[in-house]
Amino acid sequence: MPALNFKHLRYYWTVAKTGSIAKAAEKLHLTAHAVSGQINEFEQSLGVELFKKNGRNIELTDAGRRILVYADDIFNSGDQLLDALRDHLQARRRTFRVGIADTVPKVIAYRLLQPAIELEEPVRLNCREGRLDLLLAELALHRLDVIIADRPMGTQTSIRAYNHLLGKCGLTVFGTPALAKKYKGSFPACLQQAPFLIPGEDVAVQGKILRWMEESELHPIIVGEFDDGALMKAFGRAGAGFFLAPTAMKKEICSQHNVVAIGDVPSIIEEIYLITIERRLNDPAILAISQTAKHDIFA
Incomplete structure (x- = not known):
């Protein structure tokens, strides 16, 4: 048989x-x-x-x-x-609890976390977005494993935690093709009296943007301030004004929001940090985030 x-x-x-x-x-x-x-x-x-x-x-x-x-x-x-x-x-899939400061660009947060769910033993992500001070309180109570932020934890806080710089990059000005056509010319002079969208005062990079405008003797028309970067990009996609976003994400931003890059501003540096309770990075998911940042996103 x-x-x-x-x-x-x-x-x-x-x-x-x-x-x-x-x-x-x-x-x-x-x-x-x-x-x-x-x-x-x-x-x-x-x-x-x-x-x-x-x-x-x-x-x-x-x-x-x-x-x-x-x-x-x-x-x-x-x-x-x-x-x-x-x-x-x-x-077996453990929960990986991540706090994301609401001022961190969403496209960067996604790119950083993507390798964590692609590990040989993938994690189940639990993401919380909010103000950095509130997230730090959650970290202190061990309700979060890590925080992704656009600034380091201040020295005045009583929480025992550690800052780990993931990377830094300059910013790029983006706008719709229609805006780019209307305000053409040499960069950044083409932005004179052009509608502009900027991050809110809680976003670490706002002060750097305003100083750059002052030093460049630029006087764009600020039509809106946004604490939420995704909302700012939505207005930018609709043609409400030019906006700034990380140069490292240039391709993704142009593709997702149907905008074009107008010019790079390498003098405005945006930084991204991990904040952890442990001094050394030992967790496989956190190590994957760190390696992706240093060898891919901010390389």
Whole structure:
């Protein structure tokens, strides 16, 4: 008696369950001819007919019905095994609690956290966004594993934690193609009296932007201040004004928001920090974030 071919058994079982070679082929992502050929090979190896024609339909023979009982047990047990394995893997997936300061650009936060969910033993992310001082209080109570911020924790805080600089980069001015066409010319002079969107006063880089404008003798029309960088980019995408964002994210920002880069401002430096309770970075997820920042995003 030849060894049982489980691939053939799966094809036979699918045809028996769907009642049609065409439906089985669709479910198996094969052609009907391929499924029919596999069924014929299976019948030849067993030495029995499994299906018989009834008009345009097919139905199981007595032998086919007997085999179906065993096939049901085999594949139902296999599905139960896979369910149990998935439950086991889900139970092993630990929660990684990340605080993200609301002033950190969302596109940078995503790029930093992406490698954490792609680890060999991936984590389940629990992200909280808020003001840095509130996140620090959560970190002190061990309700967070790490904080991503656009500034270091101040020396005046009583919380025992450590700042880890992930990287720094300059900023780029972005705007819609229509704005770029209207305010064309040499950069940054083209921004004179142009509508401009800037981060709110809680964002660490706002002061640097205003100083750059003053030193460059630029007088754009500030049409809005935004604590939420994503909201500022939404206004920028709608053409409300030019805006600044990290140069390291230039391709992503242009693609996501349908804008163009007007000019780079390397003198305005935006910094991104990790803040942790531990002095050394030992957690695999935190190490993945740090390595991605240093070797990819801010390289």
